[in-house]
Amino acid sequence: xxxxxxxxxxxxxxxxxxxxxxxxxxxxxxxxxxxxxxxxxxxxxxxxxxxxxxxxxxxxxxxxxxxxxxxxxxxxxxxxxxxxxxxxxxxxxxxxxxxxxxxxxxxxxxxxxxxxxxxxxxxxxxxxxxxxxxxxxxxxxxxxxxxxxxxxxxxxxxxxxxxxxxxxxxxxxxxxxxxxxxxxxxxxxxxxxxxxxxxxxxxxxxxxxxxxxxxxxxxxxxxxxxxxxxxxxxxxxxxxxxxxxxxxxxxxxxxxxxxxxxxxxxxxxxxxxxxxxxxxxxxxxxxxxxxxxxxxxxxxxxxxxxxxxxxxxxxxxxxxxxxxxxxxxxxxxxxxxxxxxxxxxxxxxxxxxxxxxxxxxxxxxxxxxxxxxxxxxxxxxxxxxxxxxxxxxxx
Amino acid sequence: xxxxxxxxxxxxxxxxxxxxxxxxxxxxxxxxxxxxxxxxxxxxxxxxxxxxxxxxxxxxxxxxxxxxxxxxxxxxxxxxxxxxxxxxxxxxxxxxxxxxxxxxxxxxxxxxxxxxxxxxxxxxxxxxxxxxxxxxxxxxxxxxxxxxxxxxxxxxxxxxxxxxxx
Amino acid sequence: xxxxxxxxxxxxxxxxxxxxxxxxxxxxxxxxxxxxxxxxxxxxxxxxxxxxxxxxxxxxxxxxxxxxxxxxxxxxxxxxxxxxxxxxxxxxxxxxxxxxxxx
Numbered sequence: 001x002x003x004x005x006x007x008x009x010x011x012x013x014x015x016x017x018x019x020x021x022x023x024x025x026x027x028x029x030x031x032x033x034x035x036x037x038x039x040x041x042x043x044x045x046x047x048x049x050x051x052x053x054x055x056x057x058x059x060x061x062x063x064x065x066x067x068x069x070x071x072x073x074x075x076x077x078x079x080x081x082x083x084x085x086x087x088x089x090x091x092x093x094x095x096x097x098x099x100x101x102x103x104x105x106x107x108x109x110x111x112x113x114x115x116x117x118x119x120x121x122x123x124x125x126x127x128x129x130x131x132x133x134x135x136x137x138x139x140x141x142x143x144x145x146x147x148x149x150x151x152x153x154x155x156x157x158x159x160x161x162x163x164x165x166x167x168x169x170x171x172x173x174x175x176x177x178x179x180x181x182x183x184x185x186x187x188x189x190x191x192x193x194x195x196x197x198x199x200x201x202x203x204x205x206x207x208x209x210x211x212x213x214x215x216x217x218x219x220x221x222x223x224x225x226x227x228x229x230x231x232x233x234x235x236x237x238x239x240x241x242x243x244x245x246x247x248x249x250x251x252x253x254x255x256x257x258x259x260x261x262x263x264x265x266x267x268x269x270x271x272x273x274x275x276x277x278x279x280x281x282x283x284x285x286x287x288x289x290x291x292x293x294x295x296x297x298x299x300x301x302x303x304x305x306x307x308x309x310x311x312x313x314x315x316x317x318x319x320x321x322x323x324x325x326x327x328x329x330x331x332x333x334x335x336x337x338x339x340x341x342x343x344x345x346x347x348x349x350x351x352x353x354x355x356x357x358x359x360x361x362x363x364x365x366x367x368x369x370x371x372x373x374x375x376x377x378x379x380x381x382x383x384x385x386x387x388x389x390x391x392x393x394x395x
Numbered sequence: 396x397x398x399x400x401x402x403x404x405x406x407x408x409x410x411x412x413x414x415x416x417x418x419x420x421x422x423x424x425x426x427x428x429x430x431x432x433x434x435x436x437x438x439x440x441x442x443x444x445x446x447x448x449x450x451x452x453x454x455x456x457x458x459x460x461x462x463x464x465x466x467x468x469x470x471x472x473x474x475x476x477x478x479x480x481x482x483x484x485x486x487x488x489x490x491x492x493x494x495x496x497x498x499x500x501x502x503x504x505x506x507x508x509x510x511x512x513x514x515x516x517x518x519x520x521x522x523x524x525x526x527x528x529x530x531x532x533x534x535x536x537x538x539x540x541x542x543x544x545x546x547x548x549x550x551x552x553x554x555x556x557x558x559x560x561x
Numbered sequence: 562x563x564x565x566x567x568x569x570x571x572x573x574x575x576x577x578x579x580x581x582x583x584x585x586x587x588x589x590x591x592x593x594x595x596x597x598x599x600x601x602x603x604x605x606x607x608x609x610x611x612x613x614x615x616x617x618x619x620x621x622x623x624x625x626x627x628x629x630x631x632x633x634x635x636x637x638x639x640x641x642x643x644x645x646x647x648x649x650x651x652x653x654x655x656x657x658x659x660x661x662x663x664x
Contacts, residue, residue, distance in 0.1 A: 075426065115522055119449035126457025130429065133461065137422060137468050145468065152465045156458065176523055401566045405574045412578050415601055416585040421593045428597050431578065435604055438571070442615045447623045451607075454630045459600070459637045466641045467593055470648050492584065499576040503569050511616055512565035520620045529620050530627070537624075541631045548635030555642035 002105075010111055011092075018091055022255045023053035029355045036359035047313035057248075065244040068139070075138035080242065080249035083131025087256035090124045093117050094263045095179045097273045097339030109273075109340065110179060117178040118166060121264060122159075125219055129155045131253065132221070132238050139241035147237030150227045150366065154218055157373040158225075162215035164381035165208040168388040169197040169268050172205070182272030191278065196271035203391040207384040209269045211377055213350075216261035218373070220254060222354060224361040227369060262350035263343075270346045273339035284334070287341040291325035294318075397515055400441060404434040421467045425460060432456040443518035446526045571612040578605035592647070592654050596640055603633050 027042065027049065034041030042049030067076065097109035114120050129152055136148015170176065173184045187195045197205040218225040227237075234240070239250045266272060275283035298318030305311045328337050364372065411430035418424045432455045439448035519525075530538055582605060585598030607626045614622025648654060 072422075075422070078426075116445050116449045119446070119453065119523070123449055123452035123457060126453050126461075129457070129461050130426075130464070133464055133468070134426070137464075149465065149468055152461055152468075156461055156465075159458070397565045401570065405570070408574065409577055409581075412581040412601060415594075415597060416581055416588065421591055421597075424594050424597055428601060431601060432604060435608055438574075438608065439611055441566075442571070442611050444611045444614065444623050444626075447607075447611060447626050450627060450630060454634060455600075455604070459634055462637055462641055463593065463597060466644060470645070470654065492580065496577060496580060499580070500573045503572045503576065507569050507572070507616075512567055513571065513612075513615060514565035517565075518615050518618060520618065521614075521623055525620055526623055530624055533621075534624050537628060541628055545631060545635050548638050552638040552642040555639070555646050 006105065006107060007111070010107070014091065014111055018088070018256070018259070021259065022252050023057065025255050025259070025351065026056070026251075027053050028351075029358070032352065032355045033359045036356075047309060060245055060248040063244040065246070068141075068241050070140045071241070072138045072140070075134050076241075077246075079131050079135035079138055080246040080253075081131075082134065083128060083253040084249040084256075086124050086128040086131060087253035087260070090121050090260040091256070091263075093120055093178055094260070095182055095267065095272060096343050097336065100336045102336075108179065109336070113177055113179045115175075115177045118170065118176045118181075118268075121260070122163060122166070125257070125260070126155075126159060128219075128253070128257065131250075135242065135250070136238035139238070141241050143234040143236075144238050144240045147234050147240070151221060151238060154221075154225065154227065154369060154373075157370060158215045158218035158377075161211050161373065161377040161381040162219060164378070164385050165212035165215060166268060168208040168381075168385045169205045171385075171388050171392050172197060172200055172203075178267055182267055182274070185271040186274050188278050192281075194271055194274060194276060196274070197269045202395040203388045205269060205384075205388070207380060208388075209265070211381045211384070212268070213261075213265060213353075214377060216265065217354070217357070218369075220257040220261055220354075222254075222258065223358040224364050225369060226363060227366055258351060258354055259347070262347045262354070265350055266343060266346040273343040275338070275342050284328075284338055287338060288325040288328040291321045291328070295321035295325060397441065397513065400515075401438065401513075404437045408434040408438070422464070425463050425467060428463075429456050429460050432460065441515050442513060442521075443516070444521040446521055446523045568612055568616055572609055575605045575609040575612065578602075578608065581605075590655050590657055592644055592656050592659075595656065596637075596644070600633060600637075603629055 030052070031041040031049070042052040045051045045055045067073065092111040093114050095108065095110035095113070099106055099108050101107075132155075133148045133152040136144045136146070136151070139145070170181075173181050175181055175184065185194070185196050185200070189195055189199070189201070193199055198209050217223075221227075239247055242250060275286070277283050295318045298314045298321060302311060302314035302318060305314070327333055328341070408431050411427040411434070414427035415424045415431065418427060432451060436448045436451040436456070439445075439451060579602050582598045582600075582602035585601065586595055589595050589598065607629055610622040610626045610629070612622075614620065644654070647659065651659060653659070
């Protein structure tokens, strides 16, 4: 029963953190895009727009939930549910950190570990296609149907290079369990270079890292591969006819998929929760240093406010950051927080790359998208897999 | 726990299977078939076939059925028109099906009277590692032959589906 | 309580699904649905393969299942291409109307 209770608590914590992250990822995205385009971004609701996600949630819940006539009601309602479930289910096997001890019980910072973990992630992502395809079909709308058709063709095409890109580091790591994958990447070559798959001999997985990331963009329907929802061609693509919380479900599914792809890239290629350089050189002090600098910047700008309310809000943020920096130095929390910090930092950077590319690149044309998948990405992933296999067999 | 899981997912599989046959619209049939495949994947897990369960979801439910759905959506296949069936089929079809199933079940129970009871975790041979070892040692030739088969299928599909170049 | 499920239940489930597939194959008129009934039959056979694999404590049944999946994938690719061509030439998916070889 102890195991059951522990799992329940862990599931609750992970779900709460994940849903908050989903909401605030959208805030971060709007802010970053705004700054790329020399705008302010959300700034009215709360200090620096920090309460914007909350306002959005309230707006979406209270909106009228309409079902258009002539839709296939069962499939119309099933589609957002399916998309959301398949997007959230992958997080249950993502390891966030090593083994920790809370109140005398040892536990892993991971909901559960499967010995077919990688396949489970692939299966969940391949089932996610149905949410979009069925939404497009059930809406009984030609734009939605086109969006659904495009997305199913696109996601089948990009699943191939993605699977091949995953297979190459698995040859080096020799396991399918996500926990063991991270454990295999611990340690440092020559005492300084981390043994992550992107750096690990005999054949560093740089190519498959990029192939996986590009295919990940396509799987999550992000710019430059967002053809299923290209607004200037298809109104809003597959979710044209969805409103209220059903629309929000698609929205959250997209962000949850983004988080899964970023976390999977971190685990498969960037060594999961392992720091970028050894603790002997002071890796443990990176996190408190960053938070201390952030606190310092906040205090400085609070003393020289640009706007009136900065005089109050920025020092408050400064105190929060300073408290976080101090938390990293407390020995009891140290072992739990440091791996968590490195995992969050790598995943967060990849999520920033997602947003960065959205602010930078235009959309592909449809034939370009297919040509890119089949004539470039697929052969490159295949050759990379062959060379990796050869190197592993030889050395 | 084993019994509950088996009964739950077997029920889902049978209900979805009946739905595949009874639904007049191909999309509804396809979605029901995905339900069958998903519940079969869970049953494979109960039988200790972890790799096959994952392959079932990835290959069958995730790739083949998406292809079906894609073609149905592309052709915009409508509902099947009901044809007049003979009275005999309408009245005798269901009882005969039940009789057939009863006979088969009796046969299965007769043929395997002391078959083992399935317990989750009792058979550990279905992990990817063990599966791969047998696949690439004992079954290497069939494996290579299937790869040739796939290649032929790809070529055939391309030849059949390409646009005629005048 | 913890006795588990008799293996014959799995086999009976496999029989039920297989006969449903046969029924669909015989009664349905839409060529895509007929095709899906074949997939249902293949799935039922896979279930019995995996069940026997459990009974014999050997992984061979799993391998047959994998090969069935590969064949099903190849069959789906070719079959759906044929269906697309048929629809392009005849404009129908009903097997009753595809009878030009009869006369």
